[in-house]
Amino acid sequence: MSNASQSRSWLEALLQVLAQRSGQPASQWAAQWAGARDWRWPTRRSEAWRFTDLRCLTQLDPARLHNRTAAPPWPDGLSQGSSRHVALQLDGHGHWRAPQGEPPSWPHGLMPLPTEDVTPGQVAHTVIPSGTLPLGAQLNGVTPGPSLGLQVSGPDPVHLALAIQAEQAQAWLAPRVLLVLQPDARLCLSWHVAATAQAAVLPMVEARLAPGAQLEEAAVAQGCPGATFLGSSFVRQSPRSVYRRANVTWGWGLSRDEPFIRQSQGQAETHLHGLAVARGQSLVDTHSTVYFDGPAGQLRQRHQALADDQGHSVFNGRVVVPRAAQQTDASQLSRNLLLSTKARIDTKPQLEIVADDVQCTHGATVSCLQDDELFYLQSRGIGREQASRLLQRGFCEEILQRLPRAALAWSSLQRLLEIPVPDQP
Amino acid sequence: MTSTETTPVCETPVQTGDVLLSIENLHARVEGKEILRGVSLRIRAGEIHALMGRNGSGKSTLSKVIAGHPAYTVTAGAIHYRDQDLLALSPEDRARAGVFLGFQYPVEIPGVSNLEFLRVSCNARRQHRGQEELDTFAFEDHVRDTMAIVQMDPAFLERSVNEGFSGGEKKRNEVLQMALLEPLVAILDETDSGLDIDALRIVANGVKTLALPTTATLLITHYQRLLDAITPDFVHVMAEGRILRTGDKDLAMALEQRGYDWIDGADGADTPQP
Ligand SMILES: Nc1ncnc2c1ncn2[C@@H]1O[C@H](COP(=O)(O)OP(=O)(O)OP(=O)(O)O)[C@@H](O)[C@H]1O
Ligand SMILES: [Mg+2]
Numbered sequence: 001m002s003n004a005s006q007s008r009s010w011l012e013a014l015l016q017v018l019a020q021r022s023g024q025p026a027s028q029w030a031a032q033w034a035g036a037r038d039w040r041w042p043t044r045r046s047e048a049w050r051f052t053d054l055r056c057l058t059q060l061d062p063a064r065l066h067n068r069t070a071a072p073p074w075p076d077g078l079s080q081g082s083s084r085h086v087a088l089q090l091d092g093h094g095h096w097r098a099p100q101g102e103p104p105s106w107p108h109g110l111m112p113l114p115t116e117d118v119t120p121g122q123v124a125h126t127v128i129p130s131g132t133l134p135l136g137a138q139l140n141g142v143t144p145g146p147s148l149g150l151q152v153s154g155p156d157p158v159h160l161a162l163a164i165q166a167e168q169a170q171a172w173l174a175p176r177v178l179l180v181l182q183p184d185a186r187l188c189l190s191w192h193v194a195a196t197a198q199a200a201v202l203p204m205v206e207a208r209l210a211p212g213a214q215l216e217e218a219a220v221a222q223g224c225p226g227a228t229f230l231g232s233s234f235v236r237q238s239p240r241s242v243y244r245r246a247n248v249t250w251g252w253g254l255s256r257d258e259p260f261i262r263q264s265q266g267q268a269e270t271h272l273h274g275l276a277v278a279r280g281q282s283l284v285d286t287h288s289t290v291y292f293d294g295p296a297g298q299l300r301q302r303h304q305a306l307a308d309d310q311g312h313s314v315f316n317g318r319v320v321v322p323r324a325a326q327q328t329d330a331s332q333l334s335r336n337l338l339l340s341t342k343a344r345i346d347t348k349p350q351l352e353i354v355a356d357d358v359q360c361t362h363g364a365t366v367s368c369l370q371d372d373e374l375f376y377l378q379s380r381g382i383g384r385e386q387a388s389r390l391l392q393r394g395f396c397e398e399i400l401q402r403l404p405r406a407a408l409a410w411s412s413l414q415r416l417l418e419i420p421v422p423d424q425p
Numbered sequence: 426m427t428s429t430e431t432t433p434v435c436e437t438p439v440q441t442g443d444v445l446l447s448i449e450n451l452h453a454r455v456e457g458k459e460i461l462r463g464v465s466l467r468i469r470a471g472e473i474h475a476l477m478g479r480n481g482s483g484k485s486t487l488s489k490v491i492a493g494h495p496a497y498t499v500t501a502g503a504i505h506y507r508d509q510d511l512l513a514l515s516p517e518d519r520a521r522a523g524v525f526l527g528f529q530y531p532v533e534i535p536g537v538s539n540l541e542f543l544r545v546s547c548n549a550r551r552q553h554r555g556q557e558e559l560d561t562f563a564f565e566d567h568v569r570d571t572m573a574i575v576q577m578d579p580a581f582l583e584r585s586v587n588e589g590f591s592g593g594e595k596k597r598n599e600v601l602q603m604a605l606l607e608p609l610v611a612i613l614d615e616t617d618s619g620l621d622i623d624a625l626r627i628v629a630n631g632v633k634t635l636a637l638p639t640t641a642t643l644l645i646t647h648y649q650r651l652l653d654a655i656t657p658d659f660v661h662v663m664a665e666g667r668i669l670r671t672g673d674k675d676l677a678m679a680l681e682q683r684g685y686d687w688i689d690g691a692d693g694a695d696t697p698q699p
Contacts, residue, residue, distance in 0.1 A: 057668025371495065376532040376586075377542070379492045380602060381520035381549035390545070394585070 007041045007054065013062040022144035032382040034164045042135055051314045053345050054135075057228045058252035060200055065172040067145070072163035072192060074099055075409035083107050085159040086322060090175055094145030107244040110187075113180065118149035123206035125260045127234040128289075128408070134258045135223050138205040143167035143174035152213075153182040161406065163192040164201060165226070171199035178206045181213035181241075191219040195252070199225035207231035209241035209268075217245045218403050223252030225280060231257045239267035239294070245400035248302045249284055249386040250277035250416060256285045256393050261325030266294030266325055275399035277416065278311030278343070292325035299330035304399050306392060307336070307343035318350040319360065326357045334364040337395050339388075393417055430526045436523065436554045439609060439639040441471040443507070446491070446524075446610050446641065451502035452666075453490045459500070461667035465684045468610065471638045475652055475677060476645045478663030479685050484645045485529050487663070488612045492526040493519050506610065520546075521553035525608030527599040529615045529645070534586040539598070543568055547605045571604045574631045592619030600631045611635070612643045617651040627656035649681040662688055 042049040069090050079087045079099040084107050086295070088096040098104045106112065119414050119417045120141055122359050124133065166173055174373035181187060193201050201223075207215055221229055223354055235243050276284040290299050305313035314335065321328045334347040349362040369391050394415070400408065407413065439475065446468040453461040462481050468474055476484055490497050491504060493516035504511040506524060512521065513619065547567075548558040553646070559567055569579055575597045587595050596616050605612050609652070617625055633655050636642045644651060652660070652674060660677045662685075663672040670688055679687070 001585065072682065076530055162462070233536075269580075281644070282592075372532050373534050375494055375516060376528070376534065378516040379520055379526055379528075380542070380546035380593035381553070382542075383517050383519050387517075389540070390537050391534065394534055 004041070004043060006271055006282070007058055009060045009211045010049060010062065011041060011264035013179070014065075017062045017202070018063060018142050018144060023072040025117070029352040030058040031402040033348035039205050048052060048287060048316070051312065052254070052283060054090070054254070055201060056226065056283075057230070059226070060170060060172070060198065060228075061271070064170040066168070066170060067094055067173055068171055069173065070167040071099070073411055074163065074192065075406070075411070078161055078406055078409060081105055081107065083395065084109075085161070085165070086110060086157065087161040087223050088148075089163045090173060090364045091366065094173075094175065096148050096175070107158055109156060109158045110153060110160065111151045111153070113149035113151055113178065115146070115149075118147040118178050120178075120204070121206075122146055123166045123178065123208050123236055124204075124234040124260075126264075127236050127260045127291075131142065134232050134287075135205050136202050136256060136258060137232040137234075139230065140174040140176060140198040140202045143172065143202070145174065145176070147176040148180055149178040150182070151180045151182065152185040152187045155184050156158070157184060157186040157188050159188045159190070161190045164194070166199040166333040166413040169199065171197065172202075173200070174204070175203050175357070176206075179215065181207065181209045181215060185210070186214045187216070187219045188404065189215065190404060191221070192407070192410050192412070193219070193221040193229065194412055195223045195229070197224070200230070202230045204231075205245075207233070207235045209237045209243060210236040211233065212240045212243040215244070216404075216421040217243075218407045219245070219249065219250045220248035220403070220407055220410055220413055221252070221255065223250070223255060225282070226253045227251075228253060228270070229255040229257070230349040231255075236258070237263045237268040237270065239265050242269045242271075244271040244402075246273040246274045246278075246399060248249045248403070248413065248416075249286075250279070250282070252282055252284065254283050256287070258289075260288045260291075262291040262293060262314045263297040264392070266292050266297035266328065270300070272299070272303070273390075273399050273402045274303045275396055276303070276305040276315070278305065278313045278397070279309050281310050283312045283314070286316070287316045289318040290330070291320045292322070292328045292330075294324055296328070297325060299328075299332070300333070301330075301332040302399070303333070303347075303394065305337070305345060305347070305355075306337045306339065307345050308396060310340070310342045312344040312345070315347040316350055317319060317362070319352065319353070320415075321353040321355050322370050323354045323417065324366055326355045328355060330358070330360045332362040335395075335398075336364070336366040338366055338368055338394065339392070345419075391402040441472045441638040443470045445470050445507055446511075447505045449503050449618060451504065452486070452500045453486065453497050454500055455486065455497050455691065457522070460624065460666050462496075463502070464663075464666065464668055466661065468607070468641045468643060470641055472658045473642045473644065473655060474638055474661060475657040475660045476643060477647065477660065477671075477677065477680060482663045483666040485614055486666075488614045488643075488645060488668040490578065491519075491612060492516060501593060507517055507632070517549070521550055523550075523607075524610035525603050525606055525611045525614040526609065526615045526637055527562070527596075527619070529683075531587050531590075531599055533588045533590075535588050537586050538582075538668065539584055539586050540568070540582040541584070542600065546602065551607045568601075570604065572601060574634060575600045576605050577601055578628050584639060585698050593621060593624045596620055597624065597628060602629055604631065608640065610641050610643070612645070613646045616644075616646065617646055617648055626654065640679055649677055652677050
């Protein structure tokens with residue numbers, strides 16, 4: 001059997017299982033999700049999937065999939081709610097619950113949307129052209145389960161912390177979050193996703209930012225070999241809105257993160273800061289797209305990746321600036337650290353600029369650890385191994401400093417950054 | 426916990442007059458080019474040596490070879506540090522054993538906090554000496570005390586290693602590292618360059634404080650000013666990868682007045698080092 005037909009039959013089996021869970025016939029269930037019926041399974045012949053092999057995902061056994069989760073190891077204090085803060089974790093039925101188990105008590109300024117208003121894909125379809133939903137979002141869409149829909153209002157920032165912990169093999173977790181930010185509303189959203197077993201986590205985030213709204217998103221996603229992360233997010237920004245996203249991803253057998261942002265009339269600010277760490281056999285892929293539909297929009301994007309062992313990092317940063325988007329000010333930087341001869345970095349800016357009065361810059365660097373920096377540390381008694389770790393962490397720091405303190409408190413991130421005691425002389 | 430001295434177990438005590446560093450007929454090359462062409466030098470505990478010489482004569486190369494920079498290959502000769510074959514040790518082991526190089530051009534390391542760098546480095550040396558490692562809190566007290574030696578603002582602890590430091594601030598940071606590592610042999614490569622008048626005095630006082638009867642110091646410098654503040658026991662002049670002349674502080678003074686041509690003119694015989 002060819003690879004393609006193998007994938008095809010895996011997908012059919014998956015759709016069968018998910019349809020059964022939904023209690024509807026497979027065809028009908030799949031049809032609910034636009035385009036799901038005639039999916040074109042990505043192959044490495046398509047440019048967007050050239051480097052990204054989906055075997056890690058298709059090694060899951062559709063017949064054994066479940067949605068059981070474990071209790072996330074919340075850092076001290078973060079799991080408690082307050083008048084401005086709510087913490088939620090995904091339970092074994094696809095519902096978001098407060099860590100203590102009771103239904104969440106919503107802080108002022110955060111209001112759950114009625115279920116009928118939370119149709120999955122409603123923002124996504126206003127952000128990307130129809131028929132181009134990324135794989136992660138498609139798979140998320142055919143997975144039955146409730147959406148979390150929240151309306152955010154008021155200028156005082158509200159904090160929402162979401163955690164997903166997958167500890168059992170064959171877990172298939174596809175949460176959906178819809179955020180509607182009213183004019184001038186402010187939300188600080190932090191994600192912590194961890195998989196310690198061969199599982200798949202496929203979160204989908206949709207957010208609509210009204211004029212003047214601000215969304216600050218911080219995401220920490222830690223996987224393990226054999227685990228798959230397929231994340232997609234769709235953010236639609238009105239003028240004067242600000243969207244900041246900082247994310248750190250590492251450990252997954254396969255991770256594919258696809259944020260799509262559309263400044264519907266320009267005049268908004270988008271800040272994207274990503275850190276991808278690919279060690280072992282890990283493949284960490286980020287494909288981002290920012291559309292400017294109106295003038296004077298701003299983008300600050302920085303993607304950093306570190307690849308060691310046989311790790312592979314892929315970055316594709318697409319920026320679309322049509323004629324309507326004069327005075328767009330966009331900068332994109334991809335910085336990469338290559339630590340082994342078998343590791344691999346593929347980085348590609350994809351600037352599609354038609355407007356002529358714009359300032360768009362991009363840059364990409366790939367480097368190794370600098371000998372002079374290593375020597376300087378060694379000349380102070382720091383062993384080569386530890387010197388190398390210090391430099392690696394220094395490299396990550398640029399992105400990490402964008403994360404809120406609360407995100408840094410997660411022990412997983414602490415472990416990523418851990419520096420062992422000095423080696424024995 | 427304070428930094429009260431525990432008896433070093435790994436480091437045998439030094440007596441004033443012990444030979445700490447002994448360089449014999451050292452030849453070294455970089456990128457196929459021979460830079461050091463027979464350097465010999467012996468440094469004893471309690472001594473301060475000055476090394477002078479024209480730009481490009483090989484002073485920094487010598488210091489880097491002593492510290493173990495991988496870009497330089499030793500092609501002949503030997504360096505002994507307290508009876509050990511120094512060239513057989515890794516750069517980190519040389520530092521842990523008590524050899525310190527203050528860099529002419531300290532390296533900027535973005536993202537690595539100066540405080541953490543100093544702590545890890547200080548603890549590596551302490552561990553070697555059989556001293557207990559300092560935890561974050563104890564170290565912070567220790568480093569703040571030590572910073573007083575070079576009158577450095579503790580705000581520099583929060584920054585990345587040397588990143589955005591001015592020339593003079595980098596040099597103070599080097600002397601701070603020296604103070605924390607308590608080396609037995611300290612080589613300071615143009616630590617006086619780029620310092621303003623006050624900073625030079627502060628740094629010179631710091632170095633003087635750190636020069637003990639049981640340690641040795643090699644000052645690489647172009648300027649008499651530093652040697653006015655710290656009187657060297659020996660002054661060496663390097664030219665084309667060799668030590669051409671050795672004298673006392675008067676040699677530095679004569680150089681200041683007459684320039685290097687004067688040495689080239691004089692017959693090149695090495696002055697024997699006492
Ligand atoms: N890594 C290197 N690659 C190529 N050439 C080098 C390298 N390091 C040193 N050299 C050369 O070796 C010679 C000696 O350099 P070195 O830095 O030791 O001089 P110096 O005496 O310290 O000079 P200065 O007083 O200017 O600091 C110079 O000609 C220099 O260009
Ligand atoms: Mg020099």
